[in-house]
Amino acid sequence: xxxxxxxxxxxxxxxxxxxxxxxxxxxxxxxxxxxxxxxxxxxxxxxxxxxxxxxxxxxxxxxxxxxxxxxxxxxxxxxxxxxxxxxxxxxxxxxxxxxxxxxxxxxxxxxxxxxxxxxxxxxxxxxxxxxxxxxxxxxxxxxxxxxxxxxxxxxxxxxxxxxxxxxxxxxxxxxxxxxxxxxxxxxxxxxxxxxxxxxxxxxxxxxxxxxxxxxxxxxxxxxxxxxxxxxxxxxxxxxxxxxxxxxxxxxxxxxxxxxxxxxxxxxxxxxxxxxxxxxxxxxxxxxxxxxxxxxxxxxxxxxxxxxxxxxxxxxxxxxxxxxxxxxxxxxxxxxxxxxxxxxxxxxxxxxxxxxxxxxxxxxxxxxx
Amino acid sequence: xxxxxxxxxxxxxxxxxxxxxxxxxxxxxxxxxxxxxxxxxxxxxxxxxxxxxxxxxxxxxxxxxxxxxxxxxxxxxxxxxxxxxxxxxxxxxxxxxxxxxxxxxxxxxxxxxxxxxxxxxxxxxxxxxxxxxxxxxxxxxxxxxxxxxxxxxxxxxxxxxxxxxxxxxxxxxxxxxxxxxxxxxxxxxxxxxxxxxxxxxxxxxxxxxxxxxxxxxxxxxxxxxxxxxxxxxxxxxxxxxxxxxxxxxxxxxxxxxxxxxxxxxxxxxxxxxxxxxxxxxxxxxxxxxxxxxxxxxxxxxxxxxxxxx
Numbered sequence: 203x204x205x206x207x208x209x210x211x212x213x214x215x216x217x218x219x220x221x222x223x224x225x226x227x228x229x230x231x232x233x234x235x236x237x238x239x240x241x242x243x244x245x246x247x248x249x250x251x252x253x254x255x256x257x258x259x260x261x262x263x264x265x266x267x268x269x270x271x272x273x274x275x276x277x278x279x280x281x282x283x284x285x286x287x288x289x290x291x292x293x294x295x296x297x298x299x300x301x302x303x304x305x306x307x308x309x310x311x312x313x314x315x316x317x318x319x320x321x322x323x324x325x326x327x328x329x330x331x332x333x334x335x336x337x338x339x340x341x342x343x344x345x346x347x348x349x350x351x352x353x354x355x356x357x358x359x360x361x362x363x364x365x366x367x368x369x370x371x372x373x374x375x376x377x378x379x380x381x382x383x384x385x386x387x388x389x390x391x392x393x394x395x396x397x398x399x400x401x402x403x404x405x406x407x408x409x410x411x412x413x414x415x416x417x418x419x420x421x422x423x424x425x426x427x428x429x430x431x432x433x434x435x436x437x438x439x440x441x442x443x444x445x446x447x448x449x450x451x452x453x454x455x456x457x458x459x460x461x462x463x464x465x466x467x468x469x470x471x472x473x474x475x476x477x478x479x480x481x482x483x484x485x486x487x488x489x490x491x492x493x494x495x496x497x498x499x500x501x502x503x504x505x506x507x508x509x510x511x512x513x514x515x516x517x518x519x520x521x522x523x524x525x526x527x528x529x530x531x532x533x534x535x536x537x538x539x540x541x542x543x544x545x546x547x548x549x550x551x552x553x554x555x556x557x558x559x560x561x562x563x564x565x566x567x568x569x570x
Numbered sequence: 571x572x573x574x575x576x577x578x579x580x581x582x583x584x585x586x587x588x589x590x591x592x593x594x595x596x597x598x599x600x601x602x603x604x605x606x607x608x609x610x611x612x613x614x615x616x617x618x619x620x621x622x623x624x625x626x627x628x629x630x631x632x633x634x635x636x637x638x639x640x641x642x643x644x645x646x647x648x649x650x651x652x653x654x655x656x657x658x659x660x661x662x663x664x665x666x667x668x669x670x671x672x673x674x675x676x677x678x679x680x681x682x683x684x685x686x687x688x689x690x691x692x693x694x695x696x697x698x699x700x701x702x703x704x705x706x707x708x709x710x711x712x713x714x715x716x717x718x719x720x721x722x723x724x725x726x727x728x729x730x731x732x733x734x735x736x737x738x739x740x741x742x743x744x745x746x747x748x749x750x751x752x753x754x755x756x757x758x759x760x761x762x763x764x765x766x767x768x769x770x771x772x773x774x775x776x777x778x779x780x781x782x783x784x785x786x787x788x789x790x791x792x793x794x795x796x797x798x799x800x801x802x803x804x805x806x807x808x809x810x811x812x813x814x815x816x817x818x819x820x821x822x823x824x825x826x827x828x829x830x831x832x833x834x835x836x837x838x839x840x841x842x843x844x845x846x847x848x849x850x851x852x853x854x855x856x857x858x859x860x861x862x863x864x865x866x867x868x869x870x871x872x873x874x875x876x877x878x879x
Contacts, residue, residue, distance in 0.1 A: 257783075
């Protein structure tokens with residue numbers, strides 16, 4: 203049975219002199235979870251990771267790992283291991299010695315130690331590389347050695363500090379898949395810091411979005427993308443169209459909003475967003491949820507006519523910017539190019555088009 | 571340029587200029603050549619003041635002293651004399667032994683200072699670095715005399731100990747022996763050892779230290795597992811910086827070494843001075859130089875082998 207709240211970050215605040223890096227952060231991570239700390243640089247995500255590792259101590263608050271308070275446990279005795287951003291492979295040791303470094307204290311018999319290292323080399327697909335030194339390894343290989351070195355310690359939690367940041371795009375995508383597979387295989391709880399939202403979405407079970415030292419939202423990738431709780435989260439993850447409006451009516455499963463130039467917008471209501479009648483709200487719609495058509499679709503609401511001001515063709519999809527009269531900013535639309543566009547009459551600049559979207563695609567956020 | 575010269579009627583001057591241009595271009599184009607060109611002033615000085623005197627010394631060592639003059643005939647008598655009298659090789663051995671002591675003591679004392687400078691001092695590092703070089707603002711001889719005053723029969727230590735009544739008469743073993751020699755030289759070389767060790771410690775990526783901690787190392791295990799191995803280049807450099815010049819030192823042994831602290835340098839100096847046997851002095855110099863070179867080469871080779879393991 204996997205334990206819930208395997209890692210508990212309780213009310214952690216960290217100040218460096220006058221600079222506040224973290225402000226009363228509360229996060230729970232379950233056992234075996236792939237958990238991402240996502241945010242722009244300077245948001246405090248690395249500080250939080252270093253607090254988990256024990257390299258920094260919180261100014262206030264406490265961290266529990268597997269029920270044990272960590273404040274009195276020094277970094278070298280914590281049941282966690284870390285994969286550093288630059289991998290920190292010891293340059294004076296070869297791959298084998300690097301992997302064995304954390305096991306020295308256990309004084310294993312040589313045969314057993316060799317077996318552990320050999321298994322680790324197989325796990326990271328570097329059989330036969332045991333005698334190499336770090337300067338004879340590529341970036342991806344170094345990263346895998348750093349992983350193996352941390353995993354042979356059998357930590358309760360593996361911390362990863364932007365582990366894919368130093369790799370080129372293609373290798374990064376490959377490593378995303380491999381890292382995820384590895385995590386499933388070893389079943390260790392991973393806490394993973396990244397500023398790359400796509401990376402976080404594709405790899406994690408759950409994501410904590412941080413900004414300026416505060417946690418904005420902790421959720422699964424799907425919910426984070428489909429149901430962000432604030433404009434900041436919605437803006438940071440993917441692209442979002444925002445229009446202000448006022449709630450006109452609240453039904454059991456539907457909320458209708460007067461959105462000015464956009465007409466009446468109906469939104470599927472969920473348990474979290476139940477604004478009252480007359481409340482100001484921010485309507486948020488993802489570009490790919492909006493359908494484009496020349497003819498007026500046969501729907502009563504969630505419909506607007508606009509003029510295409512910019513169209514860019516990206517192969518699998520096209521991005522359009524549509525000016526709607528009375529609206530400050532153009533609406534971004536991403537449409538999948540499922541049918542070949544070559545001979546069809548697809549949207550081009552200065553075309554007038556109808557935009558429509560389902561009620562389930564509308565997210566209501568608190569106003570600014 | 572070349573094309574224009576080729577197009578012009580090929581006069582002798584034109585051809586000469588063309589050749590010169592070609593040579594110039596070749597020289598400037600090759601990065602190696604440019605490197606040598608940049609080095610050339612230094613290289614010239616080195617050739618003139620290092621290689622030439624060494625050549626003279628080497629030649630002289632095969633000559634013989636004939637009263638006031640040299641007998642410029644090839645003979646290996648000086649080398650035979652070296653191996654014939656055990657006193658020479660004994661002296662060379664004790665010189666090397668003393669230098670090993672000095673180098674070891676200097677590195678052992680310099681390491682903590684360099685470590686502190688690299689890891690503990692966060693602000694005003696440059697000020698501390700300058701402070702370390704402060705003793706060098708005075709002359710070497712003054713520093714040696716300062717030790718003479720400190721360690722002497724009526725020196726600071728003896729009079730101090732007598733004042734507080736720990737001893738009734740001055741300690742004799744403080745000055746004019748190998749001990750005072752090692753103390754004085756260790757102090758004299760300190761900065762030369764601190765700086766290379768400091769540089770190698772400063773270069774260590776701090777995340778490597780965190781990685782060692784993360785993998786379970788306490789401060790001591792981390793020091794021997796990561797910090798020390800990664801600072802070895804600095805330690806070796808510091809050791810050699812101190813060891814090599816100490817073997818040939820003759821001023822310090824003369825001033826604080828007494829009779830027990832005589833080194834090979836003193837004998838060489840005597841040969842060129844009162845002894846009036848320059849060829850013998852040259853032979854002794856060549857032998858000690860060769861011995862040190864061989865020692866260093868063997869040590870470095872050994873270290874390299876150890877590293878590869």
